[in-house]
Amino acid sequence: MAAIGNPTIAQGEPINSCFGEVLDYAEAAQIPGDLAVLQKQVFPVAGYASAQSLSDDRIPSAAARQSVAQLTPIYQNCVEERHSESLEVLGDVHTSHLAARVSLLHRLADGTLTYAEYARHLDMLRGQQAVGLFFWQIKT
Numbered sequence: 239m240a241a242i243g244n245p246t247i248a249q250g251e252p253i254n255s256c257f258g259e260v261l262d263y264a265e266a267a268q269i270p271g272d273l274a275v276l277q278k279q280v281f282p283v284a285g286y287a288s289a290q291s292l293s294d295d296r297i298p299s300a301a302a303r304q305s306v307a308q309l310t311p312i313y314q315n316c317v318e319e320r321h322s323e324s325l326e327v328l329g330d331v332h333t334s335h336l337a338a339r340v341s342l343l344h345r346l347a348d349g350t351l352t353y354a355e356y357a358r359h360l361d362m363l364r365g366q367q368a369v370g371l372f373f374w375q376i377k378t
Contacts, residue, residue: 253335256316257281260309271305279353287357294353307347314340334372
């Protein structure tokens with residue numbers, strides 16, 4: 239499959255790189271909660287879940303859930319603004335991946351997903367995104 243347009247966007251960015259920007263925002267705005275947990279469990283660098291995340295069956299604490307709820311719109315806006323800055327339109331695959339990640343973040347903030355469930359879905363989405371596909375089914 240050939241990549242068309244901006245190579246960074248064609249490779250799935252800024253869907254992953256905005257995780258870093260969200261963490262920078264959280265630190266600068268002094269969002270309450272454990273920044274290390276957010277970095278390792280919720281907004282991992284380049285979208286890669288850690289082995290620790292994959293085996294962490296805890297529901298996020300109330301403080302972590304509140305932080306995720308506050309940071310989710312920042313993440314979504316970052317992705318959308320980056321696409322508009324590059325004059326690229328969010329394609330169907332990118333739109334679907336963004337919507338899936340935002341949905342996961344909402345469920346994490348609601349306390350309906352464990353860190354492990356979130357990490358597994360995130361890794362699956364990242365792998366699909368790397369090859370330009372989207373198929374996502376989550377149990378409700």
